[in-house]
Amino acid sequence: MPGLPPLIAEDVQVLDAALDDLLRKSEATAALIIDKGGPLIGQRGAVDQFDTTTISALAAGSFCATQAIAGLLGEADFASIYQQGERYSLLFCNIDENVLLIVIFKAELSVGAVKYYAAATIRQVGGQLHAAQQRAPETSVDLVSMNVLDVSSIFRKQP
């Protein structure tokens, strides 16, 4: 399974612009791009209101569990999942093998409209990640300046 390629400034700009466009058109509250392993890749909107790191980990687990159920039903996959709340609702959409789009929106908004605008976002984000994947083998990963000797006790216990 190829992982997510390293992202450069151009990728982040495109992803942010796609999410901003989705939020503007759909009037959703926040939108997240997450890796299916759990980490958050990008987020826009009123993200300070939510613990998006934990939402990302739980949403990835939930979506992947649902995909496993799809397999047991003989379905190839479930492309999206909708959770209706009293104040906020959630839409999870598959972008590609590695990545999901999560949209948090006020419960009074129509899920159909959010889904409609999310379709364009999925295409934009998926296209950019595909471009990043193609570029990845030639991309330099500038981690060599990290000094591992400094991290022999990166986590210290309280005395």
Add this chain to the structure above:
Amino acid sequence: MAIINQATKELQVKVVYYGPGKGGKTTNLEQVHSNVQNVRERGKLVSLATSSDRTLFFDFLPVEAMAIKGFKTKFQLYTVPGQVIYNTTRQLVLRGVDGIVFVADSQYDKMAENVESFQNLEDNLKTLRLNFPDIPYVLQYNKRDLPNIAPIEYMEFLLNNREVQVPSFPSVASKCEGVFEALNMITRLLLNKFINEGARKTS
């Protein structure tokens, strides 16, 4: 696979605590959550557990380390449910794993479960098309304070008897002994791996 964002100079790494049921995986995360001191941010410990406190899906603890040479380094620590019946769940949690802490139970009567769980880890990585030798891992021999425990040498023979031996740590997770040692070592192995891979790509 780690998430590397060069635009925001951010590295996100996923570490999974694996091992047999009731071996101390959740206790490791609880101890890190309670006792870690030099981090930029320590998130909430989320446990998806049964009413009897057995892990049902996973435990999750995000911690953001102090920046390492300009890179913001975020660690996501997960546990898997150890009980044999939850294998599909273990596969889901292993998705995107970068490093593993295998928590073995030192009691003699748990040796078969340790070996079975280790074999299960190998099988699950294969199912996910991950190559075990490519994934850094460390062993933690937990519950060293209990009576009727196997000698370290015996556990090494059972679990660390490969061509390349990995670091192993005796521990008493309930007293936070050996917890940070294992976590720091897997962190070090992971960062070394990323730096070496980065160096290969840039050369």
